[in-house]
Amino acid sequence: MKNVKLKLLLLALALLLLCSLAQAHKPSDSYLTLTLRDAGQVDVSWHIALRDLDTELRLDHDDDGQLTWGEVRPRWPELMNFARPTLSLRHEGQDCIPLAAPPPEPQIDTHTDGRYAVLRWTAQCTMRPGHAWQSLDIDYRLFALTDPTHRGIVHWTAASGEAGTLVLGTPRPRQTLAFHGHSPPSFWPSLWRFVLDGVHHIAIGTDHILFLMSLLLVSVWHRPGPARWWPPLTAWQPRSTWGGSAGEVLRLVTAFTVAHSITLGLAAFGVLSPPTRWVESLIALSVLLAALDNLLPLFRAPRWTVVFAFGLVHGFGFAGALQDLGLSRGELAAPLLGFNLGVELGQLALVAVSLPLMALLRRTPLYRWGFVGGGSVLIAVMATVWLIERVFDTTLSVGVPGF
Amino acid sequence: MAFMLVTLVAGLAHGAPFVPKADSEVIETLRERPLSDEERAWRGLRAQARQHPNDAALATRLARQAIELSRRDGDPRWMGQAQGALQAWWSLPAPPTPIRLLRATILQNQHDFAPALRDLEAVLRQDRYNAQAWLTRAAILQVTGRYSEAKTSCDALIGIGASWHGQACSLELSSLQGQGTQAWRSLQALIRQAPPDLYPWLNLIQAEMAERLGRRDEAQALYQRLLITAPDAYTEGAYADFLLDQGQAHEVIKRLEQQQRNDGLLLRLALAYAQTQDARLDATVQALRARFNAARERGDSVHRREEARFALHLLKRPDTALQLAQANWAVQKEPADARILLEAARAARQDAAARPVRDFIAQAGWSDQRLKPWLQ
Numbered sequence: 001m002k003n004v005k006l007k008l009l010l011l012a013l014a015l016l017l018l019c020s021l022a023q024a025h026k027p028s029d030s031y032l033t034l035t036l037r038d039a040g041q042v043d044v045s046w047h048i049a050l051r052d053l054d055t056e057l058r059l060d061h062d063d064d065g066q067l068t069w070g071e072v073r074p075r076w077p078e079l080m081n082f083a084r085p086t087l088s089l090r091h092e093g094q095d096c097i098p099l100a101a102p103p104p105e106p107q108i109d110t111h112t113d114g115r116y117a118v119l120r121w122t123a124q125c126t127m128r129p130g131h132a133w134q135s136l137d138i139d140y141r142l143f144a145l146t147d148p149t150h151r152g153i154v155h156w157t158a159a160s161g162e163a164g165t166l167v168l169g170t171p172r173p174r175q176t177l178a179f180h181g182h183s184p185p186s187f188w189p190s191l192w193r194f195v196l197d198g199v200h201h202i203a204i205g206t207d208h209i210l211f212l213m214s215l216l217l218v219s220v221w222h223r224p225g226p227a228r229w230w231p232p233l234t235a236w237q238p239r240s241t242w243g244g245s246a247g248e249v250l251r252l253v254t255a256f257t258v259a260h261s262i263t264l265g266l267a268a269f270g271v272l273s274p275p276t277r278w279v280e281s282l283i284a285l286s287v288l289l290a291a292l293d294n295l296l297p298l299f300r301a302p303r304w305t306v307v308f309a310f311g312l313v314h315g316f317g318f319a320g321a322l323q324d325l326g327l328s329r330g331e332l333a334a335p336l337l338g339f340n341l342g343v344e345l346g347q348l349a350l351v352a353v354s355l356p357l358m359a360l361l362r363r364t365p366l367y368r369w370g371f372v373g374g375g376s377v378l379i380a381v382m383a384t385v386w387l388i389e390r391v392f393d394t395t396l397s398v399g400v401p402g403f
Numbered sequence: 404m405a406f407m408l409v410t411l412v413a414g415l416a417h418g419a420p421f422v423p424k425a426d427s428e429v430i431e432t433l434r435e436r437p438l439s440d441e442e443r444a445w446r447g448l449r450a451q452a453r454q455h456p457n458d459a460a461l462a463t464r465l466a467r468q469a470i471e472l473s474r475r476d477g478d479p480r481w482m483g484q485a486q487g488a489l490q491a492w493w494s495l496p497a498p499p500t501p502i503r504l505l506r507a508t509i510l511q512n513q514h515d516f517a518p519a520l521r522d523l524e525a526v527l528r529q530d531r532y533n534a535q536a537w538l539t540r541a542a543i544l545q546v547t548g549r550y551s552e553a554k555t556s557c558d559a560l561i562g563i564g565a566s567w568h569g570q571a572c573s574l575e576l577s578s579l580q581g582q583g584t585q586a587w588r589s590l591q592a593l594i595r596q597a598p599p600d601l602y603p604w605l606n607l608i609q610a611e612m613a614e615r616l617g618r619r620d621e622a623q624a625l626y627q628r629l630l631i632t633a634p635d636a637y638t639e640g641a642y643a644d645f646l647l648d649q650g651q652a653h654e655v656i657k658r659l660e661q662q663q664r665n666d667g668l669l670l671r672l673a674l675a676y677a678q679t680q681d682a683r684l685d686a687t688v689q690a691l692r693a694r695f696n697a698a699r700e701r702g703d704s705v706h707r708r709e710e711a712r713f714a715l716h717l718l719k720r721p722d723t724a725l726q727l728a729q730a731n732w733a734v735q736k737e738p739a740d741a742r743i744l745l746e747a748a749r750a751a752r753q754d755a756a757a758r759p760v761r762d763f764i765a766q767a768g769w770s771d772q773r774l775k776p777w778l779q
Contacts, residue, residue, distance in 0.1 A: 026479070026666070026694065026697055026698050026701070026703065027479040027480060027482070027483050027701075027703075028480050028483055029697070029700075029701050050430065050431045050433075051431065051433055051480070052480070054433055055480070055484070058446070060433055060438070063437055063438035063443075064437045064438075065432065065433050065434035065435060065436055065437050065438065066429045066431075066432055066433070067429065067430055067431040067432070067433055068426060068427060068428060068429050068430065069423035069424075069425065069426050069427070069428045069430050070425075070426030070427060072430060073423075073426065105422060106422070107420040107421060107422055108420065108421060108422070108423060108430055109419065109420040109421070110419070111697070112690070112693045112694045112696075112697045113664070113694070113697070114431055114664075115430050115431040118420045143487075145453075145487065145490070146449075146483075146484060146487040147480065147483035147484055147486070147487045148483065148486050148487055148490060148493065149479070149482065149483035149486055149513075150483060151701045151702070153700055153701060165700075167700075167701060167702055204722070273685065273689060274685075275684070275685045276685065276688065276717075276718070276719070280719065320718070323692060390719075
């Protein structure tokens with residue numbers, strides 16, 4: 001008899017071990033946004049998972065697993081009464097008191113793991129006239145009795161522009177927002193971090209570097225008159241002055257920068273998100289075409305217009321890298337600006353190193369046949385390999401676009 | 404110019420809370436089915452436990468049932484509830500043995516292997532006939548690659564009369580230590596005599612072994628049977644990986660389309676979309692990216708293996724994937740952990756990074772057909 005019991009007990013456990021090693025989703029979180037206003041008021045916007053509220057308050061009245069708005073809406077006062085006391089804010093040693101204003105309309109929001117109730121109210125904290133925020137103590141106890149793995153993710157902003165993020169929960173239910181005065185300290189350090197990320201992305205982004213190199217190689221030359229196809233490279237004439245080269249580089253870099261800034265911004269804010277494989281393939285194609293155009297004139301339009309078009313594609317590529325750094329909406333200004341600046345610094349460094357050398361060598365046969373000829377062929381070969389790799393990965397049957 | 408654009412676009416960023424249009428609108432699907440009797444009973448038990456917060460027996464039952472529900476759904480929220488049930492004892496240095504055992508299970512689930520092992524060893528000092536503690540200990544040690552210590556746990560299971568579990572545990576270890584074919588045969592023999600209630604567990608071990616040996620038809624048959632007789636998220640994920648390796652992505656899509664709440668399964672679905680050039684790939688990749696970011700925001704790091712696969716195969720970022728795979732390898736050492744590190748190291752052209760894995764495999768004596776392409 002004892003043996004049978006042991007076996008049954010073990011069965012459950014044996015299976016449990018296997019599953020537990022493949023954690024399936026995120027545990028419970030809530031998202032709390034605190035906006036600190038000048039006269040000591042705090043606007044609270046608290047997103048709490050309906051799934052968690054159901055576990056606690058049984059919102060699903062008919063137990064059918066589907067939560068309707070009609071099941072949730074009438075219970076809203078109850079949700080407020082349940083959640084509000086689990087969050088306490090203290091300023092200057094005094095509790096902040098929720099204002100007795102008419103409650104805002106019930107709202108729902110969507111997060112990665114489902115729908116959340118949006119609870120909003122305003123609390124009044126003690127603040128002597130003429131004083132500023134000192135430090136705000138938060139005590140967070142939501143679901144503390146039932147789920148110690150629950151976390152409250154707090155995003156706060158103050159009127160001064162200061163902002164920050166905290167993670168609260170059973171291990172650390174109490175934390176303090178500390179203020180440093182007027183300057184927004186979190187903006188500049190994070191800006192700097194994203195500048196470095198941007199530089200890093202250029203430094204390791206061989207495709208972007210080779211695209212720029214292809215352009216720069218012939219920026220010290222120009223193609224006067226009707227373009228001749230054959231023999232290769234012969235249509236190019238060295239520019240007579242350094243100034244001409246510098247002007248061309250300025251045009252190209254500006255066109256590229258403006259273009260990739262536009263698409264980076266659009267992608268970062270989720271306005272446009274083209275398929276990654278096409279973006280990556282088009283980036284490879286842009287490198288290939290830039291290199292080929294050095295050898296044989298492909299484009300009749302001014303070079304900067306072509307560069308602008310390809311810059312749009314590269315911008316989507318930068319956006320992919322930026323997204324991987326893990327950002328939240330609403331805090332994109334510093335990352336976007338910093339990352340873009342970093343990318344540009346990286347490009348300028350490349351220009352600063354290569355341009356003087358190229359300008360010096362631009363009349364030599366070594367430059368013509370070795371640097372531009374050999375270099376462009378090498379770049380074209382590498383770009384072809386990338387293009388095949390990137391297109392092949394997903395679109396074998398379609399064929400190589402642009403050929 | 405860039406600056407102007409940034410400030411211009413920054414003004415557009417906002418969340419999107421909304422008010423549902425009608426009372427009849429379904430705003431959240433909690434489950435694909437009505438509340439089960441099990442879950443209803445669990446809620447009743449929880450209400451009872453709240454009345455008697457110091458009743459250890461009640462808390463133990465509540466936690467154990469939550470852990471079982473977590474296993475079935477693959478939902479860590481149940482694990483949180485289990486931990487909540489044990490709250491009064493959770494921080495004690497030496498809680499009563501049944502509670503300590505459950506604490507070890509929950510810690511292990513959070514990949515806190517060291518404290519879990521400490522709890523298990525304390526339980527075993529109190530009660531060396533505790534089969535659950537031996538089995539959990541064996542599993543952790545196996546996952547972390549400490550095979551000789553795991554073996555002592557398997558032997559102990561046999562020694563205290565839990566011989567089916569002990570033998571299966573030993574065979575799984577020897578199949579990882581260069582005796583795959585022999586272990587396979589012995590396990591077949593064991594299953595013929597084992598009580599039927601152990602089939603799901605034994606079949607899952609068997610399916611894994613079959614895959615390592617390259618016995619694909621047998622592995623497929625086992626997975627299919629398991630998913631009919633004892634379906635759960637773990638088996639579904641393992642089968643999806645098998646199908647992806649066989650190029651049967653359409654089958655994966657068919658099976659997983661309706662299970663998108665589970666991150667691990669959503670990853671497999673995205674990989675299947677990538678294999679079939681499905682138009683839904685990009686939306687799925689965006690969803691996964693958001694979920695990994697959300698996990699990171701709360702400070703989680705238990706998904707590194709999955710995240711490394713995501714970074715390598717879907718984002719095509721071998722360097723990021725390699726870092727994740729290395730961090731994961733420092734914690735756990737199953738064949739799937741080795742595979743993602745080997746793949747990422749090759750894609751990132753960093754052979755040296757694969758060295759620790761190659762050394763481990765050589766030393767342990769793994770022979771795994773799935774790893775062959777990456778070990779040449």
